[in-house]
Amino acid sequence: MKITVHRGAEEIGGNTIELQSGESRILLDYGAPLPKIDPETNKTVYPTPEQIVLNIPGLYEDGTKPLDGIVISHNHGDHFGGLIPKPVNPAVPVYMTAAMEELIRLVGRIPRDATELKATVKHYRKGVPFTVGAFKLTPYLMDHSAPEAFAFLIEAEGKRLVYTGDYRKHGNKRAAFQQFLEADLGPLDLLITEGTQAANLSGPSEHQVLRDIESLVSGREGTVYVMCSGQDLDVITSLSEIAQAHGRWLAVDGYIMMVLEILKSLVRRESGVELQIPGIGDAHIKVLETPATLKLSRRPEYAEIFARMKTHLVTWDWVRENHKKLIIPVRTWSQYWVGDNIRDLAGAVLVYSMWDGYKEEVSFHDTLEFFKSRGLPEFPVHASGHAYFSAVMELVENKKPRHIIPVHTEHPENFAWAFGRDRVHPLKNGGSYTL
Ligand SMILES: [Zn+2]
Numbered sequence: 001m002k003i004t005v006h007r008g009a010e011e012i013g014g015n016t017i018e019l020q021s022g023e024s025r026i027l028l029d030y031g032a033p034l035p036k037i038d039p040e041t042n043k044t045v046y047p048t049p050e051q052i053v054l055n056i057p058g059l060y061e062d063g064t065k066p067l068d069g070i071v072i073s074h075n076h077g078d079h080f081g082g083l084i085p086k087p088v089n090p091a092v093p094v095y096m097t098a099a100m101e102e103l104i105r106l107v108g109r110i111p112r113d114a115t116e117l118k119a120t121v122k123h124y125r126k127g128v129p130f131t132v133g134a135f136k137l138t139p140y141l142m143d144h145s146a147p148e149a150f151a152f153l154i155e156a157e158g159k160r161l162v163y164t165g166d167y168r169k170h171g172n173k174r175a176a177f178q179q180f181l182e183a184d185l186g187p188l189d190l191l192i193t194e195g196t197q198a199a200n201l202s203g204p205s206e207h208q209v210l211r212d213i214e215s216l217v218s219g220r221e222g223t224v225y226v227m228c229s230g231q232d233l234d235v236i237t238s239l240s241e242i243a244q245a246h247g248r249w250l251a252v253d254g255y256i257m258m259v260l261e262i263l264k265s266l267v268r269r270e271s272g273v274e275l276q277i278p279g280i281g282d283a284h285i286k287v288l289e290t291p292a293t294l295k296l297s298r299r300p301e302y303a304e305i306f307a308r309m310k311t312h313l314v315t316w317d318w319v320r321e322n323h324k325k326l327i328i329p330v331r332t333w334s335q336y337w338v339g340d341n342i343r344d345l346a347g348a349v350l351v352y353s354m355w356d357g358y359k360e361e362v363s364f365h366d367t368l369e370f371f372k373s374r375g376l377p378e379f380p381v382h383a384s385g386h387a388y389f390s391a392v393m394e395l396v397e398n399k400k401p402r403h404i405i406p407v408h409t410e411h412p413e414n415f416a417w418a419f420g421r422d423r424v425h426p427l428k429n430g431g432s433y434t435l
Contacts, residue, residue, distance in 0.1 A: 222347020
């Protein structure tokens with residue numbers, strides 16, 4: 001079996017890993033590179049479509065045999081973003097969960113990032129093995145900052161390997177990491193693992209984030225703005241719990257409410273399980289009439305959820321009257337509706353709960369500057385979406401793979417140091433390893 005890491009071998013993000021067994025070839029993720037900071041100008045440089053698209057034989061309609069499939073581990077752009085700028089060959093099925101497809105389409109329908117997913121999508125489900133070409137894959141739910149993220153046990157030619165996707169053990173789904181450790185995967189020939197945090201042995205957990213934000217909310221007379229991803233359900237769930245415990249309202253936009261409701265209904269439909277996340281029916285949650293809310297409310301595919309959401313909608317007058325008792329998640333561009341409609345920011349604070357690297361990006365910088373220029377103190381409170389190295393070591397110790405390929409990392413040498421040079425095979429982008 002030949003493993004080629006087209007992208008993500010030497011950097012964080014952009015994962016694109018090809019597996020080949022005989023004539024059969026599949027891709028694990030097809031990610032876009034993350035934006036980079038130009039050290040000269042200190043400005044953010046976004047990858048161009050030409051830089052995102054990879055010319056892998058059989059990926060596009062190029063006259064060669066189509067790939068047998070692309071398997072997406074989770075709906076973060078650095079794992080699926082390659083699908084967006086140029087549609088892949090429709091003869092190549094793209095495997096993801098129903099929730100991932102819905103969320104990718106939802107984000108594409110918010111105008112500022114308007115992007116349409118054009119692909120032959122097939123769905124896989126947690127724990128249910130499926131076959132792509134010569135490969136049998138079994139998806140295992142992992143703890144990550146995406147709503148759903150999966151690792152795969154992959155079997156072919158009598159060999160067994162694991163691709164972790166992105167994972168951690170310190171989030172709200174830490175039980176998933178534990179279950180993955182407890183799962184008997186048999187003897188493993190190869191582990192392809194992410195190593196984003198390979199230079200940090202440990203760090204804060206989501207539980208600590210909750211406690212830190214709670215200490216900022218307690219006794220405060222003013223809005224607590226929290227800059228976070230609208231799909232970071234661990235943070236949104238923590239904010240909901242804090243709001244409820246401290247007699248506050250969590251005021252989200254229609255996009256966040258939509259993410260919560262889409263996930264709840266898909267998980268309920270697929271497994272009969274009621275997800276423990278906030279949503280419609282929680283009296284302490286209000287929906288703001290932001291531009292994203294209005295845009296999504298006009299889409300016929302969301303009419304049913306919007307009809308149910310109606311009782312949670314509040315006017316800007318209500319927001320101004322109650323601003324001392326609100327917790328409001330914000331993102332880039334949110335400063336426009338805050339500035340236009342709320343105005344009074346007395347007593348407010350800003351919590352920054354995202355990856356530090358984003359702060360350099362122009363759009364993030366502008367949003368942070370808005371709050372700063374209005375006198376809001378800023379508190380960085382964040383748990384990484386990725387496993388600290390102690391958790392990577394725990395996984396390796398538990399699964400005892402014969403060989404290891406680190407990906408999604410700037411510190412492959414830490415793997416060689418921790419697990420031995422004979423066992424660890426760091427690659428360059430485009431490089432291959434034969435198992
Ligand atoms: Zn991710």
